[in-house]
Amino acid sequence: MKKILALIGSPRKLGNCEIVAKMISGQIKEPHELNLLRISDFNIKLCRGCYMCLIKNKCPLKDDLGLVIDAFAEADAFIVAAPTYCLGANASLKLLADRILFFYSRNAEIWGKPAVGVGVAGIEGKEGSTKLQIDSFMTLFQMQIKASEILYGAMPGEAALEDANKPLISGLANALFNDPVKDSAPGCPLCGGDTFRFYENNRVRCMLCSNEGKVDTSGLFPVFHIGTSSHELLLTQQDALSHGQWLQQMKQKFGEDKTKLKQVTRQYADMGSWIRPLEKTDTGPERRGQRGKNG
Ligand SMILES: Cc1cc2nc3c(=O)[nH]c(=O)nc-3n(C[C@H](O)[C@H](O)[C@H](O)COP(=O)(O)O)c2cc1C
Numbered sequence: 001m002k003k004i005l006a007l008i009g010s011p012r013k014l015g016n017c018e019i020v021a022k023m024i025s026g027q028i029k030e031p032h033e034l035n036l037l038r039i040s041d042f043n044i045k046l047c048r049g050c051y052m053c054l055i056k057n058k059c060p061l062k063d064d065l066g067l068v069i070d071a072f073a074e075a076d077a078f079i080v081a082a083p084t085y086c087l088g089a090n091a092s093l094k095l096l097a098d099r100i101l102f103f104y105s106r107n108a109e110i111w112g113k114p115a116v117g118v119g120v121a122g123i124e125g126k127e128g129s130t131k132l133q134i135d136s137f138m139t140l141f142q143m144q145i146k147a148s149e150i151l152y153g154a155m156p157g158e159a160a161l162e163d164a165n166k167p168l169i170s171g172l173a174n175a176l177f178n179d180p181v182k183d184s185a186p187g188c189p190l191c192g193g194d195t196f197r198f199y200e201n202n203r204v205r206c207m208l209c210s211n212e213g214k215v216d217t218s219g220l221f222p223v224f225h226i227g228t229s230s231h232e233l234l235l236t237q238q239d240a241l242s243h244g245q246w247l248q249q250m251k252q253k254f255g256e257d258k259t260k261l262k263q264v265t266r267q268y269a270d271m272g273s274w275i276r277p278l279e280k281t282d283t284g285p286e287r288r289g290q291r292g293k294n295g
Contacts, residue, residue, distance in 0.1 A: 051247065
């Protein structure tokens with residue numbers, strides 16, 4: 001039996017994300033087991049950007065990331081559900097996405113699984129970048145994106161009551177183990193992304209795959225002509241692995257440029273004073289950490 005992992009971005013128990021994920025599962029015809037993972041239940045620390053995961057194949061942060069990776073590895077398919085907070089997906093997806101390089105070490109167990117994404121916003125039209133962020137999350141984890149949608153509903157359970165959400169939920173349920181939903185809206189010919197940045201001379205960049213091209217607006221709908229770049233990040237699993245190897249090569253380049261870089265960074269070491277968080281002491285109450293130099 002297939003195992004579906006529903007990643008729930010909302011910290012709210014029995015909130016819209018959780019309920020919608022369960023509704024999607026309830027309408028999937030293939031027999032499956034539904035497992036749910038609320039990201040905020042886990043202690044996931046911020047990536048420190050040390051690259052030890054690539055260089056030494058281990059992460060110095062002590063947290064629950066390993067448990068999350070195990071859950072990803074065990075799943076056959078994903079439902080990614082996140083609420084809109086402040087015009088974007090809430091921070092939980094980004095917290096995991098920023099640890100992506102550590103997931104590379106187990107890419108064979110994790111990548112290439114089908115997924116549907118769903119964002120829930122409280123006010124119609126005020127989802128901001130939520131869909132792009134959910135699509136980016138699924139792309140980063142090399143999931144096969146079958147479909148993604150934005151639903152509306154503010155109070156817990158409201159998304160289940162809204163009639164307009166019902167066909168979207170059914171569509172997501174049908175898509176997970178079937179062909180990707182064909183979107184009639186104009187999109188990136190490379191990745192299917194539907195968010196763009198526009199520049200002079202009809203130049204355009206897809207915000208999902210970061211590739212560039214031109215947009216033709218002479219017809220009824222804009223048509224995007226976008227080509228691959230010399231450094232692809234995400235279009236294929238090989239791109240992602242090549243990017244990982246490129247990052248590893250940066251280690252050697254860092255060795256070569258170290259002296260030059262040190263000269264630059266040293267100039268900024270003593271500038272300004274840092275405001276520190278409270279420090280716990282053994283002897284007395286918490287006190288503010290000393291203002292200090294250099295981070
Ligand atoms: C801190 C915060 C910020 C929010 N910002 C937005 C927003 O920018 N746009 C919007 O449409 N809804 C916003 N909402 C509403 C939520 O998207 C909405 O209540 C949603 O149903 C929450 O999903 P949940 O029940 O799964 O937590 C915000 C909610 C919170 C708590």
